[in-house]
Amino acid sequence: MHDDYLTNPSTYMVLEQLFLDAFIKTISEYNxxxxxxxxxYRTTYNNGQSFGDANPIFSARNAKRKKIIRIIIDEDENEISTAYKNTEHGVETIVFGGVSNLPELIAFLDNWTKQP
Incomplete structure (x- = not known):
């Protein structure tokens, strides 16, 4: 369904919105x-056009807890993997997965927001 995200800007925007909606729903529950x-992370050029490469498809920072999440969709991935990186803004969790992993990526994002 979302396999054309790299070539179809509409599909790409749907994917971005999917993650943003899931994120907003989760953090709204906790006020x-x-x-x-x-x-x-900025995902557009100066003219506002999206990079469209899904690196990242979604990112967020919690300043209070000093943590960041970056979700990357890669067309060659069919499993989820994670990496961690210390940054000046806190510990960054980098999550890789493919379009086939969308439910798992959304669940990972949900769990990340609930962790201290």
């Missing part, structure tokens, strides 16, 4: 929206 910045 801690003010702690977060999403998207955290």
């Amino acid at each position: 801690n929206q003010e702690e977060y910045t999403a998207p955290f």
Whole structure:
């Protein structure tokens, strides 16, 4: 369904919105929206056009807890993998997966927001 995300800007926007909607739903349940910045990483050129490469498809930062999440969709991935990186803004969790992993990626994002 979302397999053409790299060539179809409409599909790409749907994917971005899917993650943003899931994120907003989760943080709204805990009434801690003010702690977060999403998207955290810039994903557009100066003219506003999207990079469209899904790196990241979604990002967020919790300044209070000093943590960041970056979700990357890669067309060659069919499993989820994670990496961690120390940054000046906190510990960044980088999650890789493919379009076939969307439910798992959304679940990972949900769990990330609930972790201290």
